[in-house]
Amino acid sequence: MRIVITGAAGFIGSQTAHLLLSSGHDVIGIDSMTNYYDPLIKVARVAQLVQTSNFSFQKRDLAKDDCRDLLDQDTVVIHLAAQPGVRASWSEFESYANANVTATKHLLDAALECGVPRVIYASSSSVYGNSSDFPTTETAPLEPMSPYAVSKLAGEQLCRLYASERGLHTTSLRYFTVYGPGQRPDMLTHRLIAAAHNGAPVRIFGTGNQIRDFTFVGDVARANVAAITADSSPGQVFNIAGGSAVSIKEMIESVEAAVGLGQRIQQIPAPPVSGDVPRTDGSASLAESILGWKPTVDLDQGISAQVDDFRSTHAQLPRYAISA
Numbered sequence: 001m002r003i004v005i006t007g008a009a010g011f012i013g014s015q016t017a018h019l020l021l022s023s024g025h026d027v028i029g030i031d032s033m034t035n036y037y038d039p040l041i042k043v044a045r046v047a048q049l050v051q052t053s054n055f056s057f058q059k060r061d062l063a064k065d066d067c068r069d070l071l072d073q074d075t076v077v078i079h080l081a082a083q084p085g086v087r088a089s090w091s092e093f094e095s096y097a098n099a100n101v102t103a104t105k106h107l108l109d110a111a112l113e114c115g116v117p118r119v120i121y122a123s124s125s126s127v128y129g130n131s132s133d134f135p136t137t138e139t140a141p142l143e144p145m146s147p148y149a150v151s152k153l154a155g156e157q158l159c160r161l162y163a164s165e166r167g168l169h170t171t172s173l174r175y176f177t178v179y180g181p182g183q184r185p186d187m188l189t190h191r192l193i194a195a196a197h198n199g200a201p202v203r204i205f206g207t208g209n210q211i212r213d214f215t216f217v218g219d220v221a222r223a224n225v226a227a228i229t230a231d232s233s234p235g236q237v238f239n240i241a242g243g244s245a246v247s248i249k250e251m252i253e254s255v256e257a258a259v260g261l262g263q264r265i266q267q268i269p270a271p272p273v274s275g276d277v278p279r280t281d282g283s284a285s286l287a288e289s290i291l292g293w294k295p296t297v298d299l300d301q302g303i304s305a306q307v308d309d310f311r312s313t314h315a316q317l318p319r320y321a322i323s324a
């Protein structure tokens with residue numbers, strides 16, 4: 001099977017590409033290599049991927065560039081390209097609208113025109129906002145609490161619309177906080193691990209009692225692959241939740257245990273408007289019954305894998321490591 005992965009130079013995209021390549025699929029990666037975090041990290045991921053002969057890479061901006069030459073009736077698309085990050089979305093909304101909404105619309109138009117059989121869309125647990133139903137199911141109210149979450153929901157709604165009105169088979173996967181080897185340097189687990197290694201203090205917003213349903217990146221990559229062939233309805237939405245809902249304080253303790261070092265934590269009052277929600281805790285029952293997917297990696301195993309990866313990557317890529 002041929003799969004186009006958008007955002008292939010990113011954290012989840014590169015891991016999904018490795019998983020598909022290891023099963024012998026042909027993968028084309030598309031990425032515009034944004035500088036939201038150090039693009040050298042993305043260059044290193046692509047350099048690793050192109051070592052496999054059935055991977056090729058195209059640097060394109062999906063909000064502007066055509067990608068119809070890469071799509072056909074035998075090609076499935078996994079659409080991960082996006083502008084991530086909750087806080088910056090309040091002040092830099094144009095890049096969120098371009099990357100998360102305009103690019104998704106262009107891609108869906110191209111997929112429809114080229115007869116692509118299926119598009120998998122990377123949605124986000126942030127679409128639930130301040131949910132009060134736990135574990136949260138796919139039918140819970142959608143009340144995004146940040147412009148980022150609004151833009152991800154807009155992309156998801158476009159996927160639903162192209163399924164119901166245009167006959168394109170789309171599937172949206174709402175990932176809950178993804179962590180593990182290669183995690184984006186702006187994300188909490190990476191910042192905790194980097195800070196523990198270099199002795200720097202790490203800043204956390206608020207009390208540390210916020211709960212996140214941490215989901216291991218290898219499990220997320222498996223969900224993307226499962227969605228390619230699953231017997232799902234066009235436009236269907238699934239939670240991809242790791243079943244490891246713990247507080248930030250507990251996450252800090254787990255990282256300390258894995259690294260073998262304590263950390264200096266600086267608690268900063270949460271900004272009055274941030275977009276952070278007090279709790280995410282998703283039900284993955286629907287994904288289990290229809291995608292045949294459930295998480296397999298628990299938090300301690302996942303953190304330990306991320307710490308090992310951080311240590312080996314840091315040795316090879318000095319600029320990568322110390323970002324906390």
Ligand SMILES: NC(=O)c1ccc[n+]([C@@H]2O[C@H](COP(=O)([O-])OP(=O)(O)OC[C@H]3O[C@@H](n4cnc5c(N)ncnc54)[C@H](O)[C@@H]3O)[C@@H](O)[C@H]2O)c1
Nearest residue numbers: 007010011012031032033034061062081082099122124178
């Ligand atoms: N990491 C998480 O915890 C998480 C949780 C929920 C949802 N998601 C979603 O999963 C997807 C992947 O997230 P990630 O953590 O790997 O982020 P990432 O930033 O590492 O990867 C996204 C990639 O998309 C690329 N990109 C951005 N705009 C583009 C454009 N216009 N054209 C082509 N490429 C473009 C970026 O250069 C980047 O490499 C995103 O859609 C994100 O919203 C992530």
